[in-house]
Amino acid sequence: MSRPFVLGLTGSIGMGKSTVAAMFARRGVPVFDADAEVRRMQGPAGSxxxxxxAAxxxxxxxxxxxxARLGARVFGDPVALARLEAIVHPAVRALREAFLIEHSGAPLVVFDIPLLFExxxxxxxDAICVVSAPPAVQRARVLARERMTPERFAEILALQMPDAEKRDRADHVIDTGRSLAETDAAVGALVEQLSRT
Incomplete structure (x- = not known):
């Protein structure tokens, strides 16, 4: 059975990954949003x-x-975090596999996974696209978020692979430090390129 080309989309906090994922989706590319699936499974009556x-x-x-309560229990506690991930990650993997089957006829699909490297x-x-912006742009975006502090931002960055290392390991980089139109054009060019592979 043939399957689509799978592009992993990732990027550090505040880099514009959600915006870029939406640009892929607007072009008809099926996008699997790992974070959204986790929120759904952890929401009201979630599986x-x-x-x-129990854990x-x-x-x-x-x-x-x-x-907030769960975060307080697992943040800074590697054993507790591993216990939570052992619950969440297999469930997300199963949904990803079902998504691939559902979209088996598509030439290209995107897996939007924030901590793909980590x-x-x-x-x-099949390939990895990193969404990236200059540090000053990233910082301004993140600190504009509600309830975000410089200290919390620093803590999050410490848990993520440095942006420069992600770019080095990427097959493709989308620069979101430019205008939305330029970013959108870069996404369009990448979709065209990967849909032919």
């Missing part, structure tokens, strides 16, 4: 709630996972 509640009692309720998975895609 992961029983396992998360971390008191962190779920009628509205799904209490992200958590593994780079070997499960």
């Amino acid at each position: 992961l709630l029983p396992a998360i509640e 971390f009692p008191g962190t779920t309720g009628p509205d799904g996972v209490d992200r 958590k593994g998975g780079a070997d499960e895609v």
Whole structure:
């Protein structure tokens, strides 16, 4: 059975990955959004709630996972974080496999995975596209977010592979430090190129 060319889309916080993913989707490219799937599975009546509640009692309720409470339990605790990931990652992998089957006739699909390098998975895609912007642009975007502080931003960056290293390991780089029109044109050119492979 033939399968689509799988492009892994990744990038550090504030680099514009969601914007670029939307540009792929607008061109009819199926996009698997790992974060959105996790939010859905952890939301009201989500499929992961029983396992998360069993592992971390008191962190779920009628509205799904209490992200602040769960975060307090796993942030800075590698053992607890690994326990949570052992619940979440297999479920996401199963959804990704179902997504591939559903879109088996497409020439190209995108796996939008924020921590593609950090958590593994780079070997499960055919090519990797890193979304990148200059550090000053990234910082301004992130600090404009609600409840974001310079300290929290520094903590998040410390958990992510440096942008320069991601760019070095990428097959393709989309620069979002330019205008939206220029970024969109770069996405269009990449879709055209990869749809022919």
